[in-house]
Amino acid sequence: TGHFTFDPGFTSTCSTESQITFIDGEKGQLLYRGYPIEQLAEQSTFLEVAYLLVNGELPDDKQYSKFQNTITHHTMLHDQIESFFQGFRRDSHPMAMLTGTVGALSGFYHDDQHTTEDEARDIAIHRIIAKIPTLAARCYKYRVGQPHVYPDNSLSYAGNFLRMCFAVPAEPYVVNPVIEKAMDKIFILHADHEQNASTSTVRLAGSSGANPYACMAAGIACLWGPSHGGANEAALNMLREIGTVDRIPEFIARAKDKNDPFRLMGFGHRVYKSMDPRATVMRKTTHEVLGELGITNPVLEVAMELEKIAMNEEYFVSRGLYPNVDFYSGIVLSALGFPTDMFTVLFSLARTTGWISQWNEMLEDPSQRIGRPRQLYTGATERDYVPIGKR
Ligand code: CMC
Numbered sequence: 001t002g003h004f005t006f007d008p009g010f011t012s013t014c015s016t017e018s019q020i021t022f023i024d025g026e027k028g029q030l031l032y033r034g035y036p037i038e039q040l041a042e043q044s045t046f047l048e049v050a051y052l053l054v055n056g057e058l059p060d061d062k063q064y065s066k067f068q069n070t071i072t073h074h075t076m077l078h079d080q081i082e083s084f085f086q087g088f089r090r091d092s093h094p095m096a097m098l099t100g101t102v103g104a105l106s107g108f109y110h111d112d113q114h115t116t117e118d119e120a121r122d123i124a125i126h127r128i129i130a131k132i133p134t135l136a137a138r139c140y141k142y143r144v145g146q147p148h149v150y151p152d153n154s155l156s157y158a159g160n161f162l163r164m165c166f167a168v169p170a171e172p173y174v175v176n177p178v179i180e181k182a183m184d185k186i187f188i189l190h191a192d193h194e195q196n197a198s199t200s201t202v203r204l205a206g207s208s209g210a211n212p213y214a215c216m217a218a219g220i221a222c223l224w225g226p227s228h229g230g231a232n233e234a235a236l237n238m239l240r241e242i243g244t245v246d247r248i249p250e251f252i253a254r255a256k257d258k259n260d261p262f263r264l265m266g267f268g269h270r271v272y273k274s275m276d277p278r279a280t281v282m283r284k285t286t287h288e289v290l291g292e293l294g295i296t297n298p299v300l301e302v303a304m305e306l307e308k309i310a311m312n313e314e315y316f317v318s319r320g321l322y323p324n325v326d327f328y329s330g331i332v333l334s335a336l337g338f339p340t341d342m343f344t345v346l347f348s349l350a351r352t353t354g355w356i357s358q359w360n361e362m363l364e365d366p367s368q369r370i371g372r373p374r375q376l377y378t379g380a381t382e383r384d385y386v387p388i389g390k391r
Contacts, residue, residue: 004374011270014195015371016203020053020357021194025271030278032192033057041281046187046350047071047157050129053192053357072153074130075160077138078108085142094139094345095224101135102128103217110211121363124212125356133157136349137164140342158184161349166337178292179336182285186332189278189325190347192354196270198222198229202355203362207371212359219355220348226265229347233340235266236330239299239306248306256315264310266327273320282328289332300331 007013022031030037033052040049044058051059051067059067084104088097109127134151141148141164149164159175162183167173193199202219206212223229242251254262269276290297307323310316333343362368 004376006376010200015200016195016362017365018194018358018361019056020361021192021354023194023271025269025273028272028274028277030193030276037189037277038281041185041188041278044188045156046184046191046353049188049191050157050353053353054125054129054360070126071130071157072151074127075134075151075153077131077134081105081108081135081138082148085138088142090142090145092143094136094143094342095220095348097139097142098135098345098348099217099220099224101138102132102220103214105131105213106211106217109213121212121360125360128213128216128356129353132349132352133161134164136345137161139345140165140338143339143341156180156184158187162336176292178288182289182332183336185281185285186329186346187350189281189329190350192351192357196228197225198351199355199358202359204371206359206362207368212356215359216352216355219351223348223351224344229344229351231265231324232326232330232333232347233343235326236299236334236340236343238265239302239331242302242306244298245302245305248302248309251306252309252313255310256313264306264316264321266323266330267310267316268319268321269324272322272324275322276324278325279323279328282325282332283323286328286332286335289335293335295335297331297335299334303327303331 005013020033022034023029032040032049033056035052035058040052044052047068048059048064050071051064081101081104084101085097088100105128109124138148146168149167149169152160152163155163155175159180162175162180163173195203198219201222202215205215205218226234238251242248251262251264254260255264255267286300290300307327311322316322330340330343333346334340338346
């Protein structure tokens with residue numbers, strides 16, 4: 001095939017240069033703009049990390065308050081977006097609503113299409129980072145049949161989101177600081193992960209000069225699948241199905257059986273062949289949150305035991321299969337009160353910042369061209385058309 005390389009699943013193809021996120025899968029290292037994820041998760045805030053991902057440097061006081069001010073001035077949705085929600089069945093999957101309504105923003109902000117202009121790109125970046133929590137919370141409220149709660153710009157990014165999800169007009173709502181910190185950490189941990197499937201989708205969609213909100217919708221669609229963002233939902237469902245510690249060996253045996261398609265959800269990663277550093281932070285957060293809420297969850301017991309057994313099995317060790325971030329995040333999110341079908345919505349909310357940073361980096365590059373992979377054709381060779389009666 002001439003000078004082309006055949007690389008299905010892109011296991012060895014670098015599709016772009018990037019200065020945003022670095023992963024060393026062997027060492028289990030993840031850096032955003034050079035900063036270790038563990039330090040950012042423990043010491044920073046999501047909004048500061050968003051600034052870092054977009055701009056390349058941590059903000060000083062003045063830059064931070066300007067950024068915060070800009071974001072909080074874009075948190076409202078156009079009222080007509082509400083009719084998009086009303087068009088969905090009440091039991092629609094929240095990811096269906098999120099894909100549709102984020103895509104619909106392209107109809108409201110078509111000027112942001114001028115992706116070659118810095119100012120238009122800046123506005124698109126601010127708008128999407130600001131509006132995604134409002135949209136994600138609206139998906140939740142629509143699903144549970146409660147009225148929309150408007151954003152409160154005096155709260156933190158995570159605090160405002162939790163309030164939009166869990167406040168009801170009849171009662172005052174106070175954000176628990178431990179829960180708020182946990183939510184913020186989950187957002188930081190999921191904010192970017194270099195050229196994963198959804199980010200590559202966003203870059204490919206954006207490479208044609210498409211509207212940025214339409215590109216974000218493409219990313220959300222890709223993230224939905226159980227091999228990607230849907231893994232935490234799948235992991236929690238699996239832990240619930242296992243149910244008790246004594247049933248673990250049966251599921252381990254199934255995961256090892258090559259005639260059984262079953263996989264241990266929340267285990268393994270395309271890039272990490274040692275412990276996912278996000279999983280280490282998430283494991284600690286899980287204990288903090290369950291401790292704060294006074295929850296003794298049998299699912300957590302199953303998770304801890306499963307992790308212990310799997311990590312001592314030759315099958316998992318020799319393949320570099322360790323628990324990934326999604327193994328724990330589902331347990332925390334359900335303790336926070338989110339139904340499982342909201343998990344990927346929360347992942348999308350956090351990853352939007354990474355997607356828009358990557359989209360922007362791509363378009364800032366003067367050598368940027370449309371993405372156009374090639375293929376290895378394995379179909380019929382040339383043949384003549386035969387009229388239908390003669391086939
Ligand atoms: N349980 C049992 N065996 C597994 C698992 C698993 N979870 N994951 C991989 N393997 C085996 C696989 O059968 C193969 O074995 P062999 O070499 O004997 O055929 C070997 O490990 C390599 O697997 P692979 O499918 O070639 O690896 P991949 O890089 O294509 O897939 C993965 C990575 C994450 C899709 C996969 O590990 C998986 O399906 N895990 C479960 C789903 C999951 O937790 N996904 C979340 C990923 S992290 C969040 C995100 O990026 O969105």
